[in-house]
Amino acid sequence: MDLRPSPEEVAFRQEVRDYIRANLAPETHRVMIEGRIPTKGQVVAWQQALNARGWATPAWPSEWGGPGWSPVQRAVFLDELHQAPAPEPVSFNVAMLGPVLIRYGTQAQKERFLPATANLDIWWCQGFSEPGAGSDLAAVRTSAVRGHDADGDHFIVDGQKIWQGMAHHADWMFTLVRTDPQAPKKQTGLSFLLIDMTLPGVTARPIITIDGRHEVNEVFLDNVRVPADCLVGAENDGWSVTKSLLSSERTNIARIGMTKHILRRVKAMTSDDPSLGVKAAAIEAELKMLEVTQLRVLDAQRHSDGADPRSSVLKLKGVELRQAASELLVAACGIDTLRAEAAGPEAIADPLGTALPNYAILRAASIYGGASEVQKTIVAKNILGL
Amino acid sequence: MNLELTDDQRMLKDMLDRLVADTGGVEAHRAAARMPRGWSPDMWREIVELGLPAMLLDEALGGLAGGGTELMIVGEALGRGLIAAPYLENGVLAAPILAAGDGDTAARALASLIDGSRSHALVTEGVTATGDRLSGAVRNVRGGDSADTLIVAAGDGIFIVPADAEGLRREGYPVHGGGRAANLHFDAVAATRILTGEAARKAVAAAEARRITYLAAMALGLASHALDTTIDYLNTRVQFGQPLGANQSLQHRAAEMYVELEQLRSATILAACMLDEADQLERERVMVAVAATVARTTRFIAQQAVQLHGGIGVTDEHVIGHCFLNLTAITIALGGVDANVTRLSDLGGFVSREPYWEAAR
Ligand SMILES: Cc1cc2nc3c(=O)[nH]c(=O)nc-3n(C[C@H](O)[C@H](O)[C@H](O)COP(=O)(O)OP(=O)(O)OC[C@H]3O[C@@H](n4cnc5c(N)ncnc54)[C@H](O)[C@@H]3O)c2cc1C
Numbered sequence: 001m002d003l004r005p006s007p008e009e010v011a012f013r014q015e016v017r018d019y020i021r022a023n024l025a026p027e028t029h030r031v032m033i034e035g036r037i038p039t040k041g042q043v044v045a046w047q048q049a050l051n052a053r054g055w056a057t058p059a060w061p062s063e064w065g066g067p068g069w070s071p072v073q074r075a076v077f078l079d080e081l082h083q084a085p086a087p088e089p090v091s092f093n094v095a096m097l098g099p100v101l102i103r104y105g106t107q108a109q110k111e112r113f114l115p116a117t118a119n120l121d122i123w124w125c126q127g128f129s130e131p132g133a134g135s136d137l138a139a140v141r142t143s144a145v146r147g148h149d150a151d152g153d154h155f156i157v158d159g160q161k162i163w164q165g166m167a168h169h170a171d172w173m174f175t176l177v178r179t180d181p182q183a184p185k186k187q188t189g190l191s192f193l194l195i196d197m198t199l200p201g202v203t204a205r206p207i208i209t210i211d212g213r214h215e216v217n218e219v220f221l222d223n224v225r226v227p228a229d230c231l232v233g234a235e236n237d238g239w240s241v242t243k244s245l246l247s248s249e250r251t252n253i254a255r256i257g258m259t260k261h262i263l264r265r266v267k268a269m270t271s272d273d274p275s276l277g278v279k280a281a282a283i284e285a286e287l288k289m290l291e292v293t294q295l296r297v298l299d300a301q302r303h304s305d306g307a308d309p310r311s312s313v314l315k316l317k318g319v320e321l322r323q324a325a326s327e328l329l330v331a332a333c334g335i336d337t338l339r340a341e342a343a344g345p346e347a348i349a350d351p352l353g354t355a356l357p358n359y360a361i362l363r364a365a366s367i368y369g370g371a372s373e374v375q376k377t378i379v380a381k382n383i384l385g386l
Numbered sequence: 387m388n389l390e391l392t393d394d395q396r397m398l399k400d401m402l403d404r405l406v407a408d409t410g411g412v413e414a415h416r417a418a419a420r421m422p423r424g425w426s427p428d429m430w431r432e433i434v435e436l437g438l439p440a441m442l443l444d445e446a447l448g449g450l451a452g453g454g455t456e457l458m459i460v461g462e463a464l465g466r467g468l469i470a471a472p473y474l475e476n477g478v479l480a481a482p483i484l485a486a487g488d489g490d491t492a493a494r495a496l497a498s499l500i501d502g503s504r505s506h507a508l509v510t511e512g513v514t515a516t517g518d519r520l521s522g523a524v525r526n527v528r529g530g531d532s533a534d535t536l537i538v539a540a541g542d543g544i545f546i547v548p549a550d551a552e553g554l555r556r557e558g559y560p561v562h563g564g565g566r567a568a569n570l571h572f573d574a575v576a577a578t579r580i581l582t583g584e585a586a587r588k589a590v591a592a593a594e595a596r597r598i599t600y601l602a603a604m605a606l607g608l609a610s611h612a613l614d615t616t617i618d619y620l621n622t623r624v625q626f627g628q629p630l631g632a633n634q635s636l637q638h639r640a641a642e643m644y645v646e647l648e649q650l651r652s653a654t655i656l657a658a659c660m661l662d663e664a665d666q667l668e669r670e671r672v673m674v675a676v677a678a679t680v681a682r683t684t685r686f687i688a689q690q691a692v693q694l695h696g697g698i699g700v701t702d703e704h705v706i707g708h709c710f711l712n713l714t715a716i717t718i719a720l721g722g723v724d725a726n727v728t729r730l731s732d733l734g735g736f737v738s739r740e741p742y743w744e745a746a747r
Pocket of ligand 1 (some may be wrong): 127134164367368371374623633
C-alpha cells in the first residue's frame with residue numbers, strides 16, 4: 001500500500017495552485033482569508049475565471065465542458081480552493097443542478113441551461129425545504145397543478161419554501177413540488193421543476209441568521225405560472241431526480257481544506273499560548289486520518305460510481321472537525337472576539353471580527369446537507385444493517 | 387444544610403419572574419441591542435424602582451442586605467428573560483465597592499447608582515496610579531462606553547473617575563450577545579481615591595467572586611430557558627409523521643442536556659453559598675471551578691439546543707440563537723474551561739494527594 005500521491009497528482013496540484021494564485025482577485029482572496037462572505041460580483045468573476053480554464057464544472061462530462069478529471073483530481077482541486085482559500089464554484093449550479101440536468105434533462109434543457117449554469121450567467125438556488133419539510137423532505141406541500149392555456153402547457157405553483165441559500169442572488173430556483181396529492185406514497189407524487197425567480201408571484205424574503213448576516217431566505221410562490229418545459233425528468237418522478245442530486249458530489253463534503261484554513265489562522269495566533277497549539281494538534285491528527293478515509297472512499301469510486309454510504313462518515317467527521325476548529329479560533333481570539341462590529345477594516349486585527357459569527361453559523365453545518373442525526377441513521381441502516 | 391429559600395427570597399423571585407414575564411423575551415432583547423447604550427432605559431428604570439441596584443447593600447444604606455442567594459435569584463431571572471440591563475456593572479460590581487469606599491465622592495456615586503441616575507463600570511486591570519492620576523489602557527470593559535462614572539482599581543487603590551474626565555478616551559462598540567463594551571485609554575486622568583491597600587485588594591477579589599456568581603446564575607437562567615424551549619420544540623415539531631421527541635436518540639440528547647443543566651445549577655448554588663466565604667483561597671478555588679463548569683456545561687447545552695431546533699435554531703428571530711450567543715459570550719467573559727481548570731490545578735484542586743487520614747482537606 002502506498003498513500004503518497006503520484007508524480008502526476010503532485011504536478012496537477014501545483015498546476016491548480018498556480019492558476020488560482022495567478023487569477024484570484026486579491027480582494028476576493030482577502031475576504032476569504034478573513035472568513036467573510038464574498039460579494040455576488042466576486043463570486044461571479046471568480047467562477048468565470050475558472051470556467052475560462054474549463055475548471056468551473058469539475059464533475060461534468062467533457063461533452064458539457066467538464067475537464068475529465070478523476071475523483072481524486074476533483075478532490076485535489078477542491079482542496080486547493082479551500083486552502084487558498086478561494087470561493088468554490090457555486091455548488092447549487094455545479095454540484096447539484098448541473099449533474100441532474102445532464103442525467104435527466106432534455107437536450108433542449110441542457111442546451112438552454114448548462115453553459116449559462118457553468119459560467120454563472122444563471123445563479124441557481126435550491127428550493128427544497130419547506131416549513132413542514134426539513135429532514136423529512138418528502139413531506140413537501142407546495143403544489144403544482146398542470147394546466148393548458150393559449151400560451152401552452154404549464155404548472156400553476158403555490159406554496160412556501162424556506163432556507164434558500166443565496167436566493168437573493170439567484171436568477172432561477174430548482175424545486176421539488178407536489179404534482180399528485182393523491183399518490184399512495186408521499187415520495188411518488190413529487191416533481192422537479194425549474195422556476196424563473198422573475199416570474200410574477202415569486203417573492204424572496206431575507207432571513208437573518210445568528211451571525212447577523214443575510215444568506216438564507218424564504219421564497220413564497222403565489223399562483224406562479226411555470227411553463228411545462230421547465231419540468232425535469234418525468235412528472236411525479238421528482239423524488240428520483242432529487243435523490244440523484246443529493247448524492248452527487250457527496251465525497252467532497254468533508255471540506256478538509258476549509259478546516260485546515262481555520263487551523264492555520266488559529267496557529268498564526270497561538271505563539272504565546274501553548275495549550276491552544278496542543279488543541280489544534282489534536283484536531284490536526286483527526287483531520288489527517290479523515291484525509292485518508294476520504295482517499296479510501298475516492299479510491300472505491302474507481303470501481304463503482306454508485307452512492308457510497310461512507311460519505312455520511314465524511315460529512316459527520318468533517319463537520320465535527322470544522323466546528324471544533326472554528327470553536328478553537330474563538331478561544332484563540334479570547335475576549336476581543338466579543339466585539340460585534342469592526343470600526344473599520346484596520347481597526348480590528350484579523351481574525352477577531354469574524355471568529356465568533358463564523359463559529360455560530362457553522363453550527364448550521366450539522367443541520368443542512370443532511371443533519372448529523374440523519375447521517376447517523378444512514379450509517380446505522382445502510383452500513384451496519386441495524 | 388438548608389437549600390430552602392426564605393420568604394423574602396421567594397418574594398424576590400416571584401417579583402422578578404413577573405418582571406421577566408412582562409418585559410423579557412427575545413423581541414425586547416433584539417430591540418435593546420439596537421439602542422444607543424445597548425440596553426433599554428425603560429427596563430433599567432423598572433429594575434431601579436424595584437430597588438435591585440442596592441440589593442447587596444446593608445439596610446442602613448437603603449439596601450436589601452442580600453447575599454449570594456439573592457444574587458443567584460436575580461441573575462437567573464434576568465438570564466432567563468434575556469434582559470439587557472447594566473445590572474452586572476452597577477448592582478453586582480460597583481455598588482458594594484462604592485458602599486465600602488471612603489468619602490463624599492463614593493457616597494454621592496452610590497446615591498446616583500441606587501437612584502439609577504448614573505451608570506457605572508468597573509476597571510480592574512491595565513491602569514496604574516501615580517498619586518491620584520491614572521494612566522494606562524484596558525480593553526473590553528463591559529458597559530464602559532455608556533457608564534457615567536468609572537471605578538478603577540489601580541496600584542494599591544480604587545478610584546472614581548467621571549466618564550467625561552480630561553485625558554480619558556473611550557472607544558465603545560456593541561458586543562455579540564447584546565450590550566456594549568469599550569476600550570479605555572487613561573492619560574494622567576485625575577481621580578478620587580476611595581479605597582486603599584488591603585481593603586482595596588479585598589474589594590476587587592470580592593467583586594470578581596460576585597461577577598462569577600452572577601454570570602453563573604445568568605447562564606443557568608439562559609440554559610434552563612434553552613432546555614425548556616427545546617423540550618417544547620421536540621414535543622411539537624413533526625417530521626416523518628411524528629414529533630421529533632419520539633426519536634429515542636433525541637430523547638437521550640435532551641437527557642444529556644438535563645444532566646449538564648443540573649451540574650450548572652449546582653455550580654451556581656455553590657457559588658452563591660461561597661460568595662461570603664472568609665477563606666479567600668477556598669473561595670477562589672470554588673469560583674474557578676464554577677467558572678469552568680459554566681463554560682463546559684453551557685457549551686453542550688447551547689450547541690445541542692441549536693442542533694435540535696434545526697434551521698430555525700440559527701436564525702436571529704428565534705430565541706434559541708440568542709440563548710446560544712449569550713451563553714457563548716458568558717463563557718468567553720469567564721475565560722473558558724482551560725484557563726479556569728489550569729488555575730484550579732495551580733491552586734491545588736479539591737482533592738489532596740496525601741493519604742486520606744493525613745490529608746488536610
Ligand atoms: C444555513 C442553512 C442553509 C440552508 N440552505 C438550504 C437551501 O439552500 N435550500 C434548501 O432547500 N434548504 C436549505 N436548508 C435547509 C436544510 O436542508 C434543513 O434545515 C434541514 O433539512 C433540516 O431541516 P429542519 O431545519 O426543518 O430541521 P428538522 O428536520 O425539524 O430537525 C430538527 C432536529 O431534529 C433532528 N431530527 C429530525 N428527524 C429526526 C429523526 N428521525 N431522528 C433523529 N433526529 C431527527 C434533526 O437532525 C435536527 O437536529 C438550509 C438550512 C440552513 C440552516
